[in-house]
Amino acid sequence: MAQELYPYAEAASTQPKGVAGVRFAYENFRELPSQRARNYGGLRLIYGVTEKLTAGVAITGSNHHLKKLPADLSSYFTKHHQKNYPQNPYQIEGIIASLKYRFLNLDGHQRHFRMAVMGAAAKSFIPHDGAEPRLGDNSGVDGSWVATFLVKRFAVSLTNGYLFPFKYKDESQGYEFKSGNCRYLNLSFGYRLIPTAYSSYSNLNVNLYVEFISANYEKANMTVNGQSYSFDIYQNADKYIYNSLQSGSYTEVRPSIQLIFYSTTRVEIGVASPIFNQSYLHFYPMYFVSLHKNFFRSKKVVKKI
Amino acid sequence: MCSFAVQAELERLSFVEKASLNLNTNIAEVLFKQDQKVNIRQVVEAVYKAGFSVGYTEADFIFDQRTVSDQFIFSYEGSNYQFLKPTQGILNGRTTLKFLDKKFLRKKAYNFWAPTIRESVKGKTKEELESLYHVTL
Numbered sequence: 001m002a003q004e005l006y007p008y009a010e011a012a013s014t015q016p017k018g019v020a021g022v023r024f025a026y027e028n029f030r031e032l033p034s035q036r037a038r039n040y041g042g043l044r045l046i047y048g049v050t051e052k053l054t055a056g057v058a059i060t061g062s063n064h065h066l067k068k069l070p071a072d073l074s075s076y077f078t079k080h081h082q083k084n085y086p087q088n089p090y091q092i093e094g095i096i097a098s099l100k101y102r103f104l105n106l107d108g109h110q111r112h113f114r115m116a117v118m119g120a121a122a123k124s125f126i127p128h129d130g131a132e133p134r135l136g137d138n139s140g141v142d143g144s145w146v147a148t149f150l151v152k153r154f155a156v157s158l159t160n161g162y163l164f165p166f167k168y169k170d171e172s173q174g175y176e177f178k179s180g181n182c183r184y185l186n187l188s189f190g191y192r193l194i195p196t197a198y199s200s201y202s203n204l205n206v207n208l209y210v211e212f213i214s215a216n217y218e219k220a221n222m223t224v225n226g227q228s229y230s231f232d233i234y235q236n237a238d239k240y241i242y243n244s245l246q247s248g249s250y251t252e253v254r255p256s257i258q259l260i261f262y263s264t265t266r267v268e269i270g271v272a273s274p275i276f277n278q279s280y281l282h283f284y285p286m287y288f289v290s291l292h293k294n295f296f297r298s299k300k301v302v303k304k305i
Numbered sequence: 306m307c308s309f310a311v312q313a314e315l316e317r318l319s320f321v322e323k324a325s326l327n328l329n330t331n332i333a334e335v336l337f338k339q340d341q342k343v344n345i346r347q348v349v350e351a352v353y354k355a356g357f358s359v360g361y362t363e364a365d366f367i368f369d370q371r372t373v374s375d376q377f378i379f380s381y382e383g384s385n386y387q388f389l390k391p392t393q394g395i396l397n398g399r400t401t402l403k404f405l406d407k408k409f410l411r412k413k414a415y416n417f418w419a420p421t422i423r424e425s426v427k428g429k430t431k432e433e434l435e436s437l438y439h440v441t442l
Contacts, residue, residue, distance in 0.1 A: 016310035017354040051354050107358035108411075110331065198328030201309050263309035296313040 002205045003190035004148055004155035007256045007268040007290055009211055011157050011188075012114035012148035014102045015048035021294045022046075029286040032240070034083040038064055038282070039090075042136070056098040060136035063088045065126040069175055073229070076129075077245075078237035094124035094136035111151040118144045118161070124168070130244040130280050131220040133165035133179035137281075140165035144184075153192040160185050174225035180218030180247060187212045205260035209270070215279065216249040244280035251276040256288070265293045310355035318347055331360070342382050345438060349409055360411055362404040368396035376425070384436045389421055392442045402440040 004011040015021060027040040044058035066088055070076050079085045098120035106113040120142040122135035135142055144161025165179040188211040195203045222229040231245040256270025272279075272286040308328055315324035315333060320341040326333045333352070337343045345364060352359050371379065372395055378387045389405060404410065405418045422439050429437065 014356055016314065016356045019310055019313075048356075051356055105358060107360075109360060112358075201312075201328070203328075294310075296310060297317060 002258075002260050002266075003153055003192040003207050004150050004157065005207070005258065005260075005266060005292075006157060006188045006190060006209055006211060007258065007270055007288065008213065008254055009157055009159050009186045009188040010100060010116075010118060010146055011155070012102055012104075012116040012146045014052055014100055014116065015046055015054040015294075016296075017048045017051045018297050019048045019294055020045065021292060023290060023292040025288065025290040027282065027286055027288045029283045031081055032283050034081055034085070036083065036087065038062070038088075040064060044096075052102045054100045056096075056100075058096045058098070058136070060093045060096070061091060062093055063090045064137070065091075065093065065128065067091060067126065068170055069127045069129065069173070069177070071173060073224070074233075077231065077234045077241055081238060081240065091126060093126050094122050094139070096120055096122040096135050111149075113147070113149050115145065115147045118142075118146065127168050127170065127175075127177060128165075128179055129177065129220075131180045131246060131248060132215060132217045132244070132279060132281055133163050133182050134281055135163065138165035138168070138179050153196075155190040157188045157190075158186070159188070174223075176223045178221045180220060182215055182217035184213070184215040186214065201263040205258070205263075205266075207258040207260070209254075209256045209258060209268070211254040211256070212251055212275075213254060213272075213279075214249070214251040214276075217247060219247040220245045240280070248277060248280070250274060250278050252279055252284075254288075264296065265291070267291055308357075311352055311357055314351040314355045315348065318344075318351060320344065321348075345384075345404065345409075346435075353408065358411075359409060361414070362409040363401050364404070365399055365401050367398065368400055371396045384438060385433075386438050386440050387425060389418060389425070389439055389441050400442070402442065405439040405441055 004013060023044040025042045029038050031038050040062035042058050042060040044056055046054055046056040049055050098118065100116050100118045102114055102116040104115035120135055122139055124137060124139045128137040133140060140163060142161060142163045144159055146157055146159040148155060148157040161184050163182040168177040188209065190207055190209045193206045193208055231242060234242045252272050252274045254270050254272045256268050258266055258268040260266040269289045272284065274284055278284065308326055311333060312324050312326045315321055315335055320338050320343050322336045322338045324333055324335045335348060349359055349362060373388050373391050374394065375388060375390050378385050405422065407415055425439065426434055
């Protein structure tokens with residue numbers, strides 16, 4: 001089942017009961033035109049509450065955002081990707097809690113079709129400044145379903161979800177910023193390259209993945225002291241920033257390679273590239289690396305008295 | 306990674322000496338400890354806890370010229386094993402029995418035996434059902 005352990009999407013399979021896992025995901029891209037490095041890290045703990053229910057909690061951090069939106073919004077919305085604009089600090093962005101429940105299991109010999117529903121809620125500590133939302137960047141809630149089909153060395157998953165971001169409020173400056181509501185659809189493919197046949201759990205697994213991430217989101221809205229704040233004035237200033245505040249849709253592709261060691265630890269590395277429009281959550285190419293380790297429960301030791 | 310969870314979960318059972326899972330055929334062989342009471346239900350539940358399903362469950366018993374027939378029940382270590390439509394009448398030596406209860410085999414295969422099993426469990430208490438297994442050859 002290793003070929004359904006997608007780097008980006010969640011498969012419909014759940015964490016085994018009583019098994020904990022820890023995952024660290026890292027993303028890197030160069031901001032344009034400043035060429036400054038933007039880094040993101042997310043540490044996630046997951047736990048198999050039952051064989052069908054997996055719980056997770058994550059904390060994210062990056063240098064993608066300021067601590068709060070500045071008083072000079074005009075300068076911010078025209079220049080914050082420029083080299084001479086103050087650098088964003090590294091900071092904790094948010095925490096995310098999630099649940100996944102597998103409700104359908106059609107298992108056969110070396111094949112299965114499974115479905116699950118997922119829900120997540122996030123509390124963010126930073127001001128996200130774009131129309132496209134992301135849990136952790138935004139406070140909000142997310143609900144989705146996923147279907148995974150696996151046969152022999154091949155797996156495919158379809159995820160369909162909805163992300164509802166909450167308003168960001170800065171009462172001291174009278175700001176309210178709301179990212180757009182977002183529908184997303186992800187299609188993920190996985191293939192086990194090696195081994196072609198297992199001899200033991202210590203066999204190195206090499207899996208190849210291609211994931212297509214699609215999203216459709218509404219425009220951002222902002223008020224200052226209760227008055228609507230228009231972004232139209234920035235249309236001719238920085239096209240990228242202006243577009244990042246409008247409604248949009250895109251598809252990007254994320255090819256990656258994954259290594260699994262001793263059936264407990266996995267490493268994946270990949271890159272995101274746009275194929276239809278683009279995401280404004282990051283510049284391209286965006287590189288990602290993630291590490292995941294499962295902690296299986298050890299054998300009970302019974303002491304003889 | 307998940308196959309490893311099956312082996313880990315099986316070996317956590319106190320009466321299991323060793324479990325080995327063939328990662329290509331997905332067949333798990335479980336060796337039980339001597340002089341320890343075995344609970345086949347817990348073996349099956351361990352697989353489900355790990356996130357897998359069970360395709361079929363078989364166990365080897367050693368018989369000594371035992372005559373069996375449809376609905377025949379024999380007892381072993383506090384559990385009762387009821388034969389359903391056995392294909393032979395006299396069992397001698399090492400014999401593999403197939404388990405027919407729900408979750409012990411694929412749903413489609415279980416559906417074939419379900420009406421017979423439901424008939425056989427009528428009137429039995431919860432305690433009786435917990436120690437009753439339906440088997441065939």
